[in-house]
Amino acid sequence: MNHNTALVHDPPATLVLVCADAGRLAPGLVLAELAERVSARAFNTQVVVAESLCARLAAMKHAVELAGARRLVLALCSDGTPRPEVDSLARKARLDPFGVQIVLFNALKEAPPCSVQDTAVLLLTAAVARAQAFRGSRPENWKAVVARDSHIVSRRSLFTLPPVTYAAVPTINREFCAADAGCDLCITACPGKALAQTGGRVQVNLSACSSCGMCVSVCPKRAVELPGWSPEEMEAQMAVYLAANGDQAAHGLLFVCNNATQQPPASWLPVTTPCTATAPAAALLHALARGAAAVSVAPCTGACPFNVGDQIQGTIDYCQRLLEAMGENPQRVGLYHPGAAAPLPPMLGVGAGDGGIDEPQALFGSGAAAQAVLSLALRLGASDAAIVLEHTHSPLGVVVIDPESCTGCGSCARMCPTGALAFEGEQEQVVLSFDAGLCVGCGYCVARCPEQKNGAIAVQKKTDLTLLTRGRRHLYQDQIALCQECGGPIGTSRMLSRIASLLGSEGQGHLDQGLCPACRSASWL
Amino acid sequence: MIDVGSRAVTPVRLATLARLRQGTYRLLSALFRPPEPAQLGSFRSGARFLLQRKARFAELAYYPAWEDLLRLLRGLKQAKCAQLQETYARIFMGTEMHDPLPLLESSFLSLKSYELGSFLAELDAEYARAGMVVLPNGEAPDHLVMELEFLAVLCGRESAAWRAGQAEEALGIVRQQQDFLLRHPCRWLPELAALAAARDNLWLYTQAIQTARALVAHDGTFLGALADGLGAVMPGGGRLEGLA
Numbered sequence: 001m002n003h004n005t006a007l008v009h010d011p012p013a014t015l016v017l018v019c020a021d022a023g024r025l026a027p028g029l030v031l032a033e034l035a036e037r038v039s040a041r042a043f044n045t046q047v048v049v050a051e052s053l054c055a056r057l058a059a060m061k062h063a064v065e066l067a068g069a070r071r072l073v074l075a076l077c078s079d080g081t082p083r084p085e086v087d088s089l090a091r092k093a094r095l096d097p098f099g100v101q102i103v104l105f106n107a108l109k110e111a112p113p114c115s116v117q118d119t120a121v122l123l124l125t126a127a128v129a130r131a132q133a134f135r136g137s138r139p140e141n142w143k144a145v146v147a148r149d150s151h152i153v154s155r156r157s158l159f160t161l162p163p164v165t166y167a168a169v170p171t172i173n174r175e176f177c178a179a180d181a182g183c184d185l186c187i188t189a190c191p192g193k194a195l196a197q198t199g200g201r202v203q204v205n206l207s208a209c210s211s212c213g214m215c216v217s218v219c220p221k222r223a224v225e226l227p228g229w230s231p232e233e234m235e236a237q238m239a240v241y242l243a244a245n246g247d248q249a250a251h252g253l254l255f256v257c258n259n260a261t262q263q264p265p266a267s268w269l270p271v272t273t274p275c276t277a278t279a280p281a282a283a284l285l286h287a288l289a290r291g292a293a294a295v296s297v298a299p300c301t302g303a304c305p306f307n308v309g310d311q312i313q314g315t316i317d318y319c320q321r322l323l324e325a326m327g328e329n330p331q332r333v334g335l336y337h338p339g340a341a342a343p344l345p346p347m348l349g350v351g352a353g354d355g356g357i358d359e360p361q362a363l364f365g366s367g368a369a370a371q372a373v374l375s376l377a378l379r380l381g382a383s384d385a386a387i388v389l390e391h392t393h394s395p396l397g398v399v400v401i402d403p404e405s406c407t408g409c410g411s412c413a414r415m416c417p418t419g420a421l422a423f424e425g426e427q428e429q430v431v432l433s434f435d436a437g438l439c440v441g442c443g444y445c446v447a448r449c450p451e452q453k454n455g456a457i458a459v460q461k462k463t464d465l466t467l468l469t470r471g472r473r474h475l476y477q478d479q480i481a482l483c484q485e486c487g488g489p490i491g492t493s494r495m496l497s498r499i500a501s502l503l504g505s506e507g508q509g510h511l512d513q514g515l516c517p518a519c520r521s522a523s524w525l
Numbered sequence: 526m527i528d529v530g531s532r533a534v535t536p537v538r539l540a541t542l543a544r545l546r547q548g549t550y551r552l553l554s555a556l557f558r559p560p561e562p563a564q565l566g567s568f569r570s571g572a573r574f575l576l577q578r579k580a581r582f583a584e585l586a587y588y589p590a591w592e593d594l595l596r597l598l599r600g601l602k603q604a605k606c607a608q609l610q611e612t613y614a615r616i617f618m619g620t621e622m623h624d625p626l627p628l629l630e631s632s633f634l635s636l637k638s639y640e641l642g643s644f645l646a647e648l649d650a651e652y653a654r655a656g657m658v659v660l661p662n663g664e665a666p667d668h669l670v671m672e673l674e675f676l677a678v679l680c681g682r683e684s685a686a687w688r689a690g691q692a693e694e695a696l697g698i699v700r701q702q703q704d705f706l707l708r709h710p711c712r713w714l715p716e717l718a719a720l721a722a723a724r725d726n727l728w729l730y731t732q733a734i735q736t737a738r739a740l741v742a743h744d745g746t747f748l749g750a751l752a753d754g755l756g757a758v759m760p761g762g763g764r765l766e767g768l769a
Contacts, residue, residue: 139742142586146754161537
């Protein structure tokens with residue numbers, strides 16, 4: 001039975017090229033068996049072991065053409081291969097380089113011989129899933145980068161084309177984007193100030209964009225597309241890692257920066273991100289809920305161009321406090337320190353590893369965090385606990401309405417980018433409802449509220465387990481006053497009272513008539 | 526062309542690259558004119574010329590779309606001219622059954638009627654500043670043909686400047702191209718391509734539009750990065766005196 005059959009609909013043909021020299025890296029790694037197991041687990045995938053692949057990468061073009069592959073996974077011995085060369089060869093083989101996955105086997109040297117084969121299978125199968133989830137790039141996603149060695153300046157070098165590489169830059173899917181309603185979460189989150197809104201559209205300044213992926217991570221609508229770093233790709237990779245826990249030695253999941261120079265040891269399964277600050281709390285919590293022994297985030301090494309250390313630390317702190325509140329060891333989530341690697345704790349119970357690969361769980365966008373929190377509570381037997389965690393890095397928010405000050409205008413719901421707030425008219429009533437599972441605590445509802453100064457609405461960055469389990473609930477309801485002439489709606493009763501209080505005795509006569517604006521105008525003529 | 530690790534590669538002279546880019550822009554520009562029987566031979570020979578030099582482009586991101594188009598053009602039969610004319614008219618001029626797919630930038634900018642005149646006049650003035658005049662009986666200045674042809678002319682000047690050793694002037698033209706690309710074709714070709722993709726009967730033109738979109742999007746960042754990279758290593762704040 002192929003585990004991927006149910007989850008991927010017609011995945012693109014994928015070639016896994018394994019360098020034959022990898023077999024000599026770690027005792028216990030048998031490449032023929034590895035190829036067989038990966039082919040059996042990953043759908044529509046062919047595994048080829050190539051002699052001296054690391055030294056003869058050009059051979060990959062021929063192999064891709066021969067296999068008719070649309071996606072490629074390279075299993076190489078070490079990280080000495082320059083990515084630009086791989087990208088260039090991929091392009092010649094008519095593959096999109098942003099979708100090519102590279103798995104480095106050098107970390108397997110440290111793995112115990114009993115588990116090295118299983119770990120290798122897991123790494124490759126997950127890389128295949130990630131490659132198959134790649135949906136391609138558009139020309140607007142390419143950012144050319146021309147490097148020139150400033151130490152070599154000659155007339156010849158000035159008049160010749162320097163090395164060219166390409167970085168992926170985001171594009172905005174306008175079908176999903178809520179910028180026209182006023183959402184600017186991506187713009188605020190961008191550390192390079194590369195995003196701006198013009199005419200209700202988010203525009204990307206390509207020269208300022210550093211491809212960090214923060215915009216992808218914060219968008220509640222999943223409207224930001226960054227090929228190679230899309231939520232779908234990371235979710236597919238994690239689904240394979242987490243499904244395998246039952247038949248593997250305990251593993252931790254490690255979110256690692258794309259620019260990291262150090263490879264994690266074999267006991268940690270790497271999920272590469274453009275910047276580790278983009279790993280959402282939902283991803284960390286979901287991994288634990290699916291039975292991962294621990295989840296770690298590798299901090300930036302050297303000078304991080306994005307300066308987002310506080311963001312990473314904040315997410316970790318939130319997850320630790322939540323674990324603590326659920327009665328679990330908070331150290332299951334933490335920053336990864338290669339020098340002080342403690343042994344992994346035992347897995348969080350058994351049951352995740354049923355051998356099958358589930359549909360990838362949504363880990364980005366609104367609703368993902370609530371799902372992860374509820375799953376973790378279920379795993380830890382804390383579903384019924386009245387856990388309330390207020391934290392500045394809570395990915396969830398709670399909206400509170402003061403019914404005395406709210407006039408039921410519905411502006412908050414119209415502004416809400418996730419649909420957490422909904423405003424509906426039911427016969428002669430209006431109802432404002434709230435789903436805590438969808439709220440990201442952005443605070444746009446507060447900013448839009450005309451009665452903000454009177455405290456009509458507030459948002460707390462808070463994870464409230466009871467509210468999450470309760471689903472959508474009514475926050476406010478009011479009667480609609482109807483026009484005595486035409487029967488059309490005039491406004492909510494509280495809104496009319498508020499207007500009356502603002503107008504004082506001067507406008508009282510108009511309101512007393514009980515007419516809508518159109519009928520009132522008609523009555524004057 | 527590209528430094529791939531330790532392998533020795535033959536550097537491509539920027540003059541040659543500019544010349545090849547000129548050929549590509551010119552070929553694309555001609556392709557979006559109403560097709561004439563005499564043009565088909567030029568398409569074939571142009572495509573053959575560029576395909577023979579394809580190795581120079583193979584590292585660039587738009588290469589796959591570009592190569593597909595050249596192969597289509599190389600195989601274009603003279604007898605297909607009538608079919609090409611019919612397709613061109615149907616797509617770009619419209620029929621009773623189908624709305625036209627206009628090749629005019631102004632159609633994609635949601636301009637108000639009073640803004641259209643100044644937009645076209647500014648474009649005219651931009652061509653004039655570069656020493657070019659739009660013929661009164663020719664295409665509109667915002668037609669795709671005109672924008673691509675303008676870029677072809679700039680590429681030709683860039684090539685000549687590199688060849689003459691005038692790096693400063695060449696870099697200025699590179700920046701001029703990037704500026705024009707970002708302000709004009711890059712703004713509307715993605716939308717044109719999306720509309721074209723929604724129609725399944727465009728034949729050669731689907732590929733041509735996709736190639737034009739890929740080329741302008743690519744050059745929009747490539748030229749800027751090239752100018753920054755080269756400008757950074759030019760001694761004396763961009764002067765060539767004293768170079769080894």
